[in-house]
Amino acid sequence: MRQKQAYATLFFLMLIVGLWSCKTSEQWAGQAPIRIVPTNTLPIQKQQLGTFDLGQGVYASNDFVGARLNGITRGDDGKLLALITPENTPINPSPWYSFKLWAEEEQEVSLKLSYLNGSFHRYHPLLSRDGKSWQRLPEDKYQRGALIDNESPRELPKDATLQLTIGPDTLWVSAQELNTSLDAANWIAGLTEQPYITQSVIGESREGRPIRLMKIGESDDQQMIFVLSRQHPPEVTGYLAMQAFVEAIASDDPLAERFRQSFNTYVVPMANPDGVDNGHWRHNAGGIDLNRDWERVNQPEVQVVQAFLTEKVTTSGGTLYFGVDFHSTWEDIYYTINPELEGNWPGLVPQMITNMATELGLEPNIRPNDVDSITINSSRYFFSEFGAESLTYEVGDNTPRDLLKRKGEVSAMELMELLLSGK
Numbered sequence: 001m002r003q004k005q006a007y008a009t010l011f012f013l014m015l016i017v018g019l020w021s022c023k024t025s026e027q028w029a030g031q032a033p034i035r036i037v038p039t040n041t042l043p044i045q046k047q048q049l050g051t052f053d054l055g056q057g058v059y060a061s062n063d064f065v066g067a068r069l070n071g072i073t074r075g076d077d078g079k080l081l082a083l084i085t086p087e088n089t090p091i092n093p094s095p096w097y098s099f100k101l102w103a104e105e106e107q108e109v110s111l112k113l114s115y116l117n118g119s120f121h122r123y124h125p126l127l128s129r130d131g132k133s134w135q136r137l138p139e140d141k142y143q144r145g146a147l148i149d150n151e152s153p154r155e156l157p158k159d160a161t162l163q164l165t166i167g168p169d170t171l172w173v174s175a176q177e178l179n180t181s182l183d184a185a186n187w188i189a190g191l192t193e194q195p196y197i198t199q200s201v202i203g204e205s206r207e208g209r210p211i212r213l214m215k216i217g218e219s220d221d222q223q224m225i226f227v228l229s230r231q232h233p234p235e236v237t238g239y240l241a242m243q244a245f246v247e248a249i250a251s252d253d254p255l256a257e258r259f260r261q262s263f264n265t266y267v268v269p270m271a272n273p274d275g276v277d278n279g280h281w282r283h284n285a286g287g288i289d290l291n292r293d294w295e296r297v298n299q300p301e302v303q304v305v306q307a308f309l310t311e312k313v314t315t316s317g318g319t320l321y322f323g324v325d326f327h328s329t330w331e332d333i334y335y336t337i338n339p340e341l342e343g344n345w346p347g348l349v350p351q352m353i354t355n356m357a358t359e360l361g362l363e364p365n366i367r368p369n370d371v372d373s374i375t376i377n378s379s380r381y382f383f384s385e386f387g388a389e390s391l392t393y394e395v396g397d398n399t400p401r402d403l404l405k406r407k408g409e410v411s412a413m414e415l416m417e418l419l420l421s422g423k
């Protein structure tokens with residue numbers, strides 16, 4: 001009898017575990033809860049920029065904005081070995097790389113991307129012949145190395161070997177599309193040709209790069225929304241979704257035209273220009289993860305954005321209804337505020353995401369914060385400081401570009417419709 005009971009208990013436990021693992025295999029639970037960490041400035045390691053002569057008429061270069069290549073050599077076997085290291089440690093592993101290759105005569109080369117101990121290869125290589133349009137390296141030209149951890153479901157390799165055809169024309173090899181602070185400035189300049197869009201510089205990064213702000217709309221600032229992006233340099237897919245989101249608000253769609261009469265949208269598209277232009281894995285030039293500095297506010301980039309928002313909301317007497325910060329991670333996921341906490345428009349963010357997902361026929365992965373009071377990152381700051389309904393909008397590293405742009409665009413359309421419909 002006791003044995004039967006034991007079997008029943010065991011069966012029950014297995015059922016629970018089975019159901020639980022079944023649930024978690026459907027949707028990713030997201031990153032571990034974030035903790036308050038010191039954000040005092042730390043030293044960073046700069047790359048030595050230049051051209052590397054690899055023999056046999058082959059050259060590599062990291063001498064351009066956004067590059068990351070810490071060293072490259074040719075082994076006895078003739079293969080190229082590239083070393084990719086972060087700006088400092090400890091660091092969240094988003095191992096960015098970007099470099100150029102060329103050769104006097106067209107040839108095939110084998111190139112291994114290797115990382116410091118404890119890191120791994122993450123980004124599928126993108127190739128470009130002009131630094132502007134990009135294509136994924138075909139699978140049959142790409143071999144992932146041994147896994148760093150056989151237990152991890154993500155199957156992360158220590159390194160990767162690329163088969164590349166190079167010749168006199170430059171080949172760019174990059175972890176994601178290159179989108180530097182200059183590209184962002186050009187994008188903003190293009191949009192500000194519209195009479196209802198203006199730009200300004202609200203401050204400087206640690207290395208003196210401008211922090212640019214765009215204002216979209218012709219209202220009296222009584223109703224406002226805020227858009228932030230690129231605190232983390234390699235998170236280009238989030239940046240691309242942000243562009244589609246902002247372009248929808250800036251468009252000539254009648255909904256967007258009506259929206260701009262009632263709401264002003266403020267955008268800081270490039271929050272960490274030093275990190276982006278120096279090819280960092282994650283941090284600013286102060287060696288800090290900016291999205292952990294919203295409570296302690298030690299870094300100039302976060303200080304600039306907070307000062308702008310505080311000034312704007314105080315002097316206008318208006319309401320910030322919504323704040324979004326675009327990022328990238330393994331998969332598309334939406335980190336929202338605990339729905340039991342009521343801000344200026346309860347339910348706005350989950351409704352926006354649900355409407356967008358319905359429109360696109362998707363199953364959204366929405367993960368509300370369970371912690372309620374800590375202002376550690378930007379979206380919690382928007383909420384706790386201004387009551388703005390907010391989220392961290394995460395886009396997968398490998399999400400197809402046309403899909404992520406549709407997500408950004410449709411999210412903006414749904415948001416505008418909800419905000420115009422009144423509570």
Ligand SMILES: [Zn+2]
Pocket residue numbers: 232235327328
């Ligand atoms: Zn991020």
